[in-house]
Amino acid sequence: MDEVAKLAGVSKATVSRVLNKSDLVQPETREKVIWAMEKLNYKPNMIARYLRKQETELIGIILPDMSNPFYSKVLKGIEEVAYKFGYDVVLMNTNYSEEREKNSFKTLLERRAEGVLFMCHRLDNEKMKWLEEFTLPSVIISRTIRNNHKIPFVNIDNVQGGYDATRYLISLGHRKIAMISGPFDDENSSLDRIAGYIKAISEANIPFNDHYLKEGDFTFVTAEKLVKELLTLPDPPTAIFAVSDETAIGAIRGALDLGYKVPEDLSIIGFDNLEIASYYNPTLTTIAQPMTEMGRRATQILINIIEKRLIKELQVILPHKLIVRESTAQYR
Known part of the structure; x- marks a missing residue:
């Protein structure tokens, strides 16, 4: 000292x-x-x-699926910063259950955690209201808070990400561009990226075709099924924007089953830049999210709140990046 x-x-x-x-x-x-x-x-x-101050130096992490590689990357950044500042972490997996989410918050209160890092698949006004009333400091990761709610968050601009993915396909000469989204009740990862997709095709004077927009669930299996629906339309797309890398890989698998070659017959772009994206065949063009940096920044914000430090930003939008690989090609 x-x-x-x-x-x-x-x-x-x-x-x-x-x-x-x-x-x-x-x-x-x-x-x-x-x-x-x-x-x-x-x-x-x-x-x-x-013993002196009854401080646990414990941070709770609540997430929907610890097996999802997206969350694994975020966790890496969380643990890095928590360790640096002497905090332990406890992980609560909700398995996409809102009841388990609320129980996880109660458990962390009982265990005297000093703050919570929260990741969820859906965030509505009701959930934000009880988050604001929750007594522990909390920071939300991978969700953007709107409607003047003051909850701290770290995310990317998903509208711009969806726009950039679609705009890249347009730059390759594609005009028949479909999208396999996530659930339509997912405001950030689905609806914001859909908004970017629609904005890009509108600016390019491409008519919106509602048959080209499919509601998925971020899984390989559903994407494989949906791409077959798209490719058996009377006027099938020549390119697909997939809401996630797992969705994109499922779509590639389904296209191959129908005899399509990627990217010769069909261009596919994903979203996230998971590790598998650079190893799959063909390697995947995608929008890279700074997943580990999301974890770092959110944890730094939370510790700053816990330790009453100066905080310049409570709501942070991090940059994304287009990564061009083998799954997209010029329209022929």
């Missing part, structure tokens, strides 16, 4: 106040002390701190 105080230019008492999250410390002084602790890799005795 002496070295931290010396480097920060403050007293040992001030360092102690920062560690104990005292409101008596000015925000600028708190930042100096935290900077010094990070510089010196200083970690206080967490057991003693818990």
Whole structure:
């Protein structure tokens, strides 16, 4: 503690106040002390701190499916930052059950977690209302909060991502472009990306064909079925925007079953940039989400809230990127 105080230019008492999250410390002084602790890799005795202040240094993570590779990438970033700042994490898997979501929040309260990182497949106004009333600090990952709700979140611009994916297919000369989306009640990953898709084809003066928009569920099996419906239409598409990489791979599998070659006969673009995207044959053109960085930024925001630090942004939109690989080609 002496070295931290010396480097920060403050007293040992001030360092102690920062560690104990005292409101008596000015925000600028708190930042100096935290900077010094990070510089010196200083970690206080967490057991003693818990006995003294009843702080658990525990962060809860609630997610719908721990087997999903998207969430695995996000978890990597969460654990990286949590470890750096001396926090433990506990994982709650809801298996897409809203009842289990609420029970998970109650469990984390009982276990005296200091904050929650929340990932869910659907976020409506009712859920946001009880999140705002929840007593623990919470940050939402991969969902954008609208309607003036003040809940912190980290996400990408899904409308722009859907637009960029579709616009790239248009740039290759395709005009018969279909989309396999996620569930229509998923406002972010589905409806926002659909909005981007519609915006891109509208700007290109391509008439919207409702037969080209299929509601999926992010799974290989459903995508394989839906692509066969698309490719057996009287006027089938020449390109498909898939709402996720798993959806895209399922669509490729279904197209191959019908004798189509990808990308010679059909271009397919995905969304996420999961690890499998660069190993599948053909390798997958996709919109890359910064999944690990989402986890990092959300955890940093949550710890800043818990430790009463200065916070510049509570609602963060991270950039995405188009990754061009082998599954798309010029229209012929």
